[in-house]
Each structure stands twice: as C-alpha cells, then as structure tokens.
Amino acid sequence: MTGPVPHGFQIVLDPETVVFNDGRALLGGDPLRLMRLTSAGGTVLTELLAHPVRDAREGALARRLLDAGVAHPRSPRGPVTGPVTVVIPVRDRPAELGRLLAALCAESCDDAPAETIVVDDGSTAPDTVAAVVARYGARLVRRSACGGPAAARNTGLAAASDAELVAFLDSDCVPPPGWLSALAAHFADPEVGAVAPRIRPRATGRSTLAAYAAARSPLDLDHRAARVRPGSRVAYVPTATLLVRRAALDPVAFDESLRFGEDVDAVWRMIDAGWTVRYDPSVRVAHDEPATWATYLRRRFRYGTSGGPLGRRHGDRLAPVVLRPWSSAVAGLLLAGRPGLAATVTAASAAWFTRALRETGMPTSVAARLTLRPVGGTLVGMGRALTQLGLPVAVATTVALPGRRARRLLVLGGLVAAPALRDWAVTRTRLDPVRWTLASVVDDMSYGAGVWWGALRSRSLAPLLPRFVRDAGAGRRADAAAGR
Numbered sequence: 452m453t454g455p456v457p458h459g460f461q462i463v464l465d466p467e468t469v470v471f472n473d474g475r476a477l478l479g480g481d482p483l484r485l486m487r488l489t490s491a492g493g494t495v496l497t498e499l500l501a502h503p504v505r506d507a508r509e510g511a512l513a514r515r516l517l518d519a520g521v522a523h524p525r526s527p528r529g530p531v532t533g534p535v536t537v538v539i540p541v542r543d544r545p546a547e548l549g550r551l552l553a554a555l556c557a558e559s560c561d562d563a564p565a566e567t568i569v570v571d572d573g574s575t576a577p578d579t580v581a582a583v584v585a586r587y588g589a590r591l592v593r594r595s596a597c598g599g600p601a602a603a604r605n606t607g608l609a610a611a612s613d614a615e616l617v618a619f620l621d622s623d624c625v626p627p628p629g630w631l632s633a634l635a636a637h638f639a640d641p642e643v644g645a646v647a648p649r650i651r652p653r654a655t656g657r658s659t660l661a662a663y664a665a666a667r668s669p670l671d672l673d674h675r676a677a678r679v680r681p682g683s684r685v686a687y688v689p690t691a692t693l694l695v696r697r698a699a700l701d702p703v704a705f706d707e708s709l710r711f712g713e714d715v716d717a718v719w720r721m722i723d724a725g726w727t728v729r730y731d732p733s734v735r736v737a738h739d740e741p742a743t744w745a746t747y748l749r750r751r752f753r754y755g756t757s758g759g760p761l762g763r764r765h766g767d768r769l770a771p772v773v774l775r776p777w778s779s780a781v782a783g784l785l786l787a788g789r790p791g792l793a794a795t796v797t798a799a800s801a802a803w804f805t806r807a808l809r810e811t812g813m814p815t816s817v818a819a820r821l822t823l824r825p826v827g828g829t830l831v832g833m834g835r836a837l838t839q840l841g842l843p844v845a846v847a848t849t850v851a852l853p854g855r856r857a858r859r860l861l862v863l864g865g866l867v868a869a870p871a872l873r874d875w876a877v878t879r880t881r882l883d884p885v886r887w888t889l890a891s892v893v894d895d896m897s898y899g900a901g902v903w904w905g906a907l908r909s910r911s912l913a914p915l916l917p918r919f920v921r922d923a924g925a926g927r928r929a930d931a932a933a934g935r
Contacts, residue, residue, distance in 0.1 A: 453518070453642055455510025460640065461503045461525035462513045466675065468521045472812035480520035481683040483821070503527070517727075520683070523676040524729070526636035534565035535631060535694075536614040539589075540603030541622040542572045545579045547739065548622045552587035555626075562631045565614060566590065570607040573597030601705035601713035604690065608704065614697065621691045623739040624650070633734045634694040644699030644726025645718065647688035648734035649674070659882065660747060663890045664740040666878035669754060672730060679728040681719055681768040688728065690714035692736045699726045706764075712757025719765055748897040755839075755901020762906065762913025770918035771836035771902075778825035782833065785826075786862055797822060835870040838892055839899030840915060842867065867892060 456462070464470070468479030475493040477486045488496060495512050504510045516522035537555065541548050548569065555567060567589040573596045574580045584591040592610045594603065604619055611617060616635060620626070630648065637646045650670040652661075670689050677685035693714070703720045705713045718728055741747040762769040777800055784793035801822040805815055837845055849859045871891035875884050882890070902914050 453514055455507050456504050456513035456517065456524070457510065457639055457641075458505060459503050459527040460513065461527075462499050462516060462522045463525055463676075464500065464516075464522050465520065469813075469817055471814060471817070476812060477516075477521050478813065478817065478821075481677070481680075484519055484521075486515070486519060486521060517678065520678050523678070524637070524640065526639060528633065528636050533616065534612065534614040535616045535618055535635065536611040537564040537567045537618045537620055538604060538607030538611065539567065539569045539620050539622055540572055540600055540607065541569060541574070541580065542597055542603075543574045543576060543580065544622050545576070545583045548580065549583045549586070551620065551622055551625060552583065552589055556587050558628065558631065562629055564618065564631065566612055568592055568607045568610055570594065570603040570610075572599070572603040572606075598707060599710045599713075600690070601709055602707045604705050604713075605707060608700070616694060617697050617700065618694045619690045619692070621738075624692050625653070625737040626692060627735060627737075630692075630734050630736065631694070634731060637729055637731065638694075638696060640727070642727045643696065643729060644721050644724075645688070645693055645695045645728045647672075647679070647693050647728070647730050648736045649730075649732035650689065650691050650738045651735050652740040653737045659886055659890065660742075660744055661740075662880055662882050663887065663894075664747065666880040666882075667874060667891070667894070668738070668740060669751070670738060672732075674732050676732060677730045679718065679730055680722060681765070682773070685730045686768075687715040687718050688730055690717070691738055696726075699724070709757065709760055711753050712761045715757065715761060716764060719768070748893065751894055751897040752901035752904075755898040755903075756905035756908075758902040758914030759905030759907070759909030759911045762911035763909050766913055767916070767918040769914040770916060771840060771914065772829075772832040772917045774829065774832075774917050774919050775825060776919075776921070778829045781826045782829040785830070786866065788858065788862070797826065830866065831870045831873055834866040834868070835895060836917070838867050838870070838895040839902065842892075842896060842899075870895075 464477075465479050468477055470477050473493065474496055475488045475490065477488075478484075492512065495509055499509045499513055504513050513522070517524060539548070539551065552567070552569075555564065558564075569580070569584045569589050569591050571577055571580050571591060571593045573594055577593060581591055590610075592606055594606055608617060616638060618631065618634075626648070634646045634648060637643050649672065650668070652665045652668045652671070670691055672685050672688065675684075677683065679685050679688055681687070699721050700717070703717055703724065705717050707713075709716055722728055741750055758769050777796070781793045781796050784790070784796065804822055805813070845863055849863050850856060852859070868888055871888040872884060874891065875882075875887045880887060906912065906914050
C-alpha cells in the first residue's frame, strides 16, 4: 500500500471520469474501473475537490484516485528546492544546441539548472560543438565514438553531480520559461520517479507534412494528463524531455544495446520497480520535426524497429492490438456483414451491463456509451494493426478470393480508414480528410515495416501478435472506503 498524497497537492478529476450516486461512485481511469465510496468517503471527496490535501484521510483517498487514474494531481508550484542537473546528448547540430542552451541560460535563478552537461556523442565536427558549449558556460563531456542516445545519456548521468533530479533534454527541443519548476513540483510526492511534459512540434510552414506532423507527431502524447503505465492511454513517455528522480534511475539507467526504444524500456523498468511516472501536458516543450517526407518516414521506420528488441524484454506489452471477447465478437460480426446480429449482441450486453450496475445508480446513457465504446476501440485497433502489419497481404487476398470482392474491398477500406478518420476528427487539423488519411496510411505502413524488420532481426513475435484479455471493463470494482 502506498502512502497518502502529501499536503498541498490539488486533485482534479479526469475529464472522462463520471461521478454519480450523489458523489459516492466514480467511473473512469485507464483501464476503466468503478470506484464506490462510503457516505463518509463521498464527503471526503467533496472536500478534496474543493481545496488541496490537508490531512491523512484526504491524502489516502487522493492516492486511491490517482492510482486508479480517475484523477490527476496539480502539484504545489514554487521554486526548485534542490539542485537539478541537465544532461543533453548531442551529435553535431550546433545551431540547435546553441538555441537550447540559450533558452536554459535565460531561466531565472529559481528555475535555472545547477549544472548543464553536454555529451558529445562522436560528432563529426567536435570543435564546433565545443565552441557552442563554451559560449554558454555548460560542461562538455566527449565520447570518442557514437554510441547512440542510451550510451550518451548514461555517460552524462555518470558525469553528473549528486543532484537528486536529472533532466534529460534532446538538442532539438526548446523548453518554455518555468518548465523546470513546474515539472519538479511533482517530486514533492515521494512516489513519483519521473515526469514528462508534452512535446509539441515547432511551426515549420503550411505544407501537408507540417500540418500532419503538428497533429500527429509520435512524440506528442495528447493534451490530457495521465499516469504513465503500459497498456494505458499514455503507455510510455519519450526522453526528448524527461525529469527523473535519480534514485529511480540509478538502478535502471538506459540499455545501451537499444538504439531506439531505450526510453520506453527505461520508463517501463522504472514503473516495474514501483515508481510512478506522470505525464504533465501543462508544460509544452517545442521540438523540431523532420522537414521532408523521406526524413519523417525514415524516422517512423526506425521507431518501429524498436518493437522486436522491446518485445523480447517486455513481452505482450508490445502487442499491436488488444482484443476482448465480446467487443471482438461484435466487431467481427460487423466486418462479416452481419450488422443485425451485431446489434442484437450489443443490445443484450447493454441490458446486462445496465442491470448489473443498477445498484450503483449509474445513468442508463452512461452504461450504453460504455457498451458501445469498446466495439469502436476494437475496430480502430484492428484497422491500425492491419494497416501497419499486413495491408498489402490483406489487399492481395481480398482481390484473389472469388465472389463478393467489391463488398470485401469496401469493408477493408473502411477498416483501414477508421483509425485515420477518428484521428482526423479528434485533432481538427486543417488538412482535408483525404490528404490526412493518405498521410496516415503511409505513416502507419512505414512504422509497420520497421516493426517487421525489428521483429525478424530479434526473432520476437511479441510486436506482431494481438493480446487477448478478459472483459473486465467497468465491472471491475475498487472500493475506496475512506471514512468507513
């Protein structure tokens, strides 16, 4: 059992959390769960949402809410209370490095890092990098050969002082003023091992690529706060900008055998060790995106190659899609052209679901939405997995089989377009749906090609196979008995 949330933290419910039964039941989190409170617990919740944590009872309930993912913390802001070391791995890119160091030097005394270490990971023009580092008064550590991001970060960590917090920053990032104090405030909670901001692409013009990358950069993990955990909405955070408690990272560090995905591996091992990792999108760090489609898609391919090595280390956490029995059955019936039977199964499930949770006071509209949402999620997940890992084979098979080719192609097209159109509707990009869908399909196929390459080289099927789980959904109960 973890300890209570410290005094001074404000708790804010996740926008997706539904509160009902006079404040004594909450439905939300990722994975979705139902939390039932006693009458006294409901009173504590009302007080907790009105002001920061004041006592152990409020802190205990706050911890349950945060652990369940139905709420997120607003940490008490203030100057950084301890020294922070910034580690910047770099290979060439002197202009970007100078821009980043200038931003760090512009911080106020309260927000400035105690030490900035630049690790030159085998630059082709080391003297140019050294001149930039000297200009801004940072400390330079040179590696004789390029070892990749993991090796460079480990070198910087080994060279750092005994600062409790270490911030990793990529040279193509630019943090905003006050970023360090905003992220460091989370560490007033002793359970927190790392905090990541939101990474947003820098404006690079009005091209199709610029618009697409601005809406679907792989480093941008959404505008909503989250507790990071494998299999959830925010399953990992990148080290493009990451503030880490040194005690959480020292036994973990970065796996230097991983050229890509080393940040995912480090974060997951940190979580497995019992630390909490948070994603705080209130801090937005600017990041340079590739300027051409060739560079963008090559990066996506490289990211995909990490799937195989990570699969060998973390198993089915890398599964391309999660399938649950009843939602997969309904999705299968829709794809098979049996909408009537699919509707019957869905209606029966909704009726059972509503009846099972009637005692909680859950509104019927909420129960119906929770019944339909898994089906949509399954279809979108199946469509993205198909696009990434098997679209050419699926098209060839659909055309080769006799009979009803037109209908099968229509179903296949809908399945492939579903993830892209869902993202288009959510992001509200200025791109029209046709250009967006084409860009999304090419993006997914490039990433998927990398997944296949990495899986074959690592001899791991983990990133290629679906993960099957039981239907738990909102039926999972976690009674929060605060005040009982």
